[in-house]
Amino acid sequence: MTFLLSALILIGIIIFVHELGHFLLAKLTGVRVLKFSLGFGPKLIGKKYGDTEYLISSLPLGGYVKMLGETPGEELKEEDKLVAYNYQPVWKRFLIVFSGPLFNLVFAFLIFIFIFLSGIPALYPDVGNVTESSPAAKAGLITGDKILEINGRAVDSWDEIINFMDENQGQNLLIKVRRGGNIIELSVTPVRKSGKSIFGEDKELWDIGISPLIYPVVGEVVKGGQAEKAGVEKGDIIANIDGNAIKTWEDMTAIIHGNPGKPLKFKIKRDNHVMEMTIAPVKTPVGDGKEIGLIGIRPSGNDFIKKYSISEAVPLGAKKTWEMSVLTVVSIVKLIQRVIPADTIGGPILIVQMAGEQASRGLLDFILFMAIININLGIINLLPIPILDGGHILFLGIEAISKKPINEKVIAIAQRVGLAIILTIMVFALYNDIIRLVTGKQLF
Template structure:
């Protein structure tokens, strides 16, 4: 007989929290997207007959005005049903009908869903930066041999206070200035570990780096990495958890390698799966040595090649400060962050279509559930920022020119604008059947990838 006792209370509660975070985030994204279609349709005089969160049989519903509002059983989407919208029920002269509206109004309705997803992301980031979000301090970890930083006298533990007349509070500020300044002498104001202030002229050299997508780009570098060795997350059931490593510990070394950042940890442990290693940590001013054996795991690198790594189960960070802005500063920062992510996601989609990014990196609801669960464990700030990222992702994916998606409708309406007449009902019906087949195929493929990740 199956016994519930094989599941601990902590396991059940943990799963419940993850599921709640997943469903809450998904509902918010769908609601905002469909709200965009709904509000613009109402604004231009199109009757909205149904507004549903979820698909399939309804759980509950109520009617207000011309609209029936529904909550349905399958929470993996939602829809807005407008009068005269579906193939076979168009009416070009019936008041309130979707296809009786001018083509520009229909374009606005179709575009409103993705637009609201982007605006939702801006709103989330605005609140995040208004309240404040943890950011990495500009403290030097590793100084590479024969680098401009080493030649100038920069040392591990130095805190960068300013570059020229620009005050430096976060590592990202330092990185941006250095990247765009190859060959130009920069005046660094530095605070030593002793508290002394020194001024060092450093000239970044132009070097080629690999970006997130494996592409090469030339940037300015001075040969430093941030000091990152504070344990901020330990995943249950992993080698780190079994070795007794705790959040708040400081990782000093692995075997004979001193740890100043992820680069050091990669060489000392992540690249050594299956080998027993001595982790020296600092806890409450007491040094502790514990044995840890990284678990071998095969993952795909950015080019799709299988590589074996050692899984530890920890998250590390450096000294963190709160990145916080005023009313107008938070808005600018939110727009900048959203614009940056729009670009990154758009490039990712393009590279997936062209095959530059392997197809097995595509994830579905199971992967999103896993990621939501991990972010929920790390706090509300991480969870809400993930929601903003997924909102941008949802908005951009819906702009793809695939029939049944918003982008497909937009494409049809643009063709109608150019031709001066709508695409025939028969052609639209065929296109929507093809689009539905493509979408279902993509969903099945994403589910397959999710399941294979769990199995392997």
Template sequence: MTGVISAVVLLGVLIFVHELGHFLLAKAVGIKVLKFSLGFGPKVIGRKVGDTEYMLSAVPFGGYVKMYGDESMDDINAEDRDTAFLAKSVWRRALVVCAGSVFNILFAALLFVLIYMVGVPRPLPVIGELSKGAPAQRAGLAAGDKILEINGNKVNYWEEMTEVVHKSAGKELTFSIETKDGIKSFKITPESKKMKNLFGEQEELGLIGISPRGDAETVSFGFFESIPIAIKKTFEVIMLTLLALVKIIQKVLPADTIGGPIMIFQLASKQASTGIMSFIMFLAVININLGVFNLFPIPILDGGHMVYLLIEAIRRKPLSEKVIIITQKIGLALILMLMTFAIYNDVLRLFKGTPLP
């Protein structure tokens, strides 16, 4: 049941934030909004407030904002012309179109601020296990030893140590270690090893053959301290999302890593069972994924509409309705093919019992 609730919350928040972006920007530039719906299809429940009907619809996988005059100006009343979507300037329409994705990304940044304010556990540089015959063991390090410095630079957390070691294959490093007999100095040269990175590519890394014991410290920040860290994290996830796409195109990442609603449901359930902060982190990442994906220049997505507007700005007149209809059919076909492939991967993963990425 927790899995169902977490998936519903995830989907609801994603859609609401995205459509809220379109809605608020439409209102801000003076466009009349006729409908704000969470879900597609027949209306389940709704209420009209002012010009806008707010609805929950039967099919939960999506949502929409219906704006006045967003398809044609033929039936627009003269007195309401200024409130029609198509009557607005290109740049105003562009703001409305990209607002959904921008809101998803901004919302993710706010979630990261919350996460860093609550606190993030960071592993301490305390050794748990040593690989037999590896540089650390040969140098005399033991389980329970704590790394204090490397080449005179203070080490506070495990990842600070690994960052230095990974970049130092074949280079002698001086470690200051807190042992059971006091603080001692050790000379260790990391060995070069081929390891797989996040995308499964082989890369050369320096290793000394140690793993962490598991000691961790929760590090939290004030509101204003959290903002730049959250912005940096947001950009990291954006770049990782784009890089993952490039790696799939390059066939570095296998196509079966593409997942659909079933995988998202499973991951949401998994993160929710781990803890509320893990779920919030996952929610932030998925918001960024959705925001970035929606800006791809594929007709029917927000990015496709941005391309239409760019062409209109260059030509000083919109594309013909025929061209838009044809390209949107192509875009819809591409999206349906991608969704079908993703769901196929999900089902195959379930039958094979393949672990989640």
């Protein structure tokens, strides 16, 4: 019930924000709005102010806007054409159509600002594993060192270390660390390293051969995952896997990721007792035909909550909105190119599951998920598919170039094709959801 309620709140707010964009721009451009409803279905209550009836409807799934003249073939009085949607110049109609997706992106931007102001989890700049023969190892960095400064700039989180390496590609870094009670200065130069993007494709990185210190303590057990089925609990310490001593979270993930589908013997410490479990990591595609193993656990972390000032939160919010928008576009392209498997497409069941999971973790996790879905909806709505906002924008572009409206029959046929495409994708996504439920396959 909580999962369903969380999903209803999520979807309701996202669609309402989208429709609010259309509504406000219609008002600003002088188009008459006949109805603006919070929710769908039969009217519960309503009040008319001016030309617009404001409604609260029975189904709390977003809302809708009804403008004068938006229905093809609608008969209008001559004086009403001045405020009818279809009789407005192309630029006004473009603004009205574009404002829906734009408001989703702006809403995500505002959510990100709120999250940065509230504080986000950040890893302490403590060194975990040091790769043998790496620049860090040659410079003398060891596990447990706390990085205090890089090139004279204070460091308080692991993300800042990564940013320094990206900013100073191949340039020498002067690193100040605390080791025990001593402060030590070391000189190290990042080197190019081949890595993988989130789509499993080759990617060049700058690296000195260190990873953050994250202890192998279970912070969360994913419901329905292999770890939960085996009896792993929050707070468990992973001590050994297949005879390999585990000192850091990275030690553990390297073994799990590298053995998809293979039963592994775990030694787990819980309340001063050592328990043995056998867990087979689920085979999980990561792109490029490759797979990794996952068992469904997340670390408790060596982290803290880092808060940002408003002057920091605004540009960070804009950056995060841009990055997530680009990621959404790239993901769509990778799906078309089949780099991302089609069975990763999720539908309503997955959204309900994820909304419930994020809500159970807390408000910030839930609204972060809301920001991501807002961006997804905003970008997807801009795809040039008839019935989507992007399809309307495409028609407006053709009209602007040809200097005449597109034939209504052509639009009707195109919209039927667009509807067929969207319904096909939705059915396929629902099929994937059902398969995941039946097989227990983990997507993340």
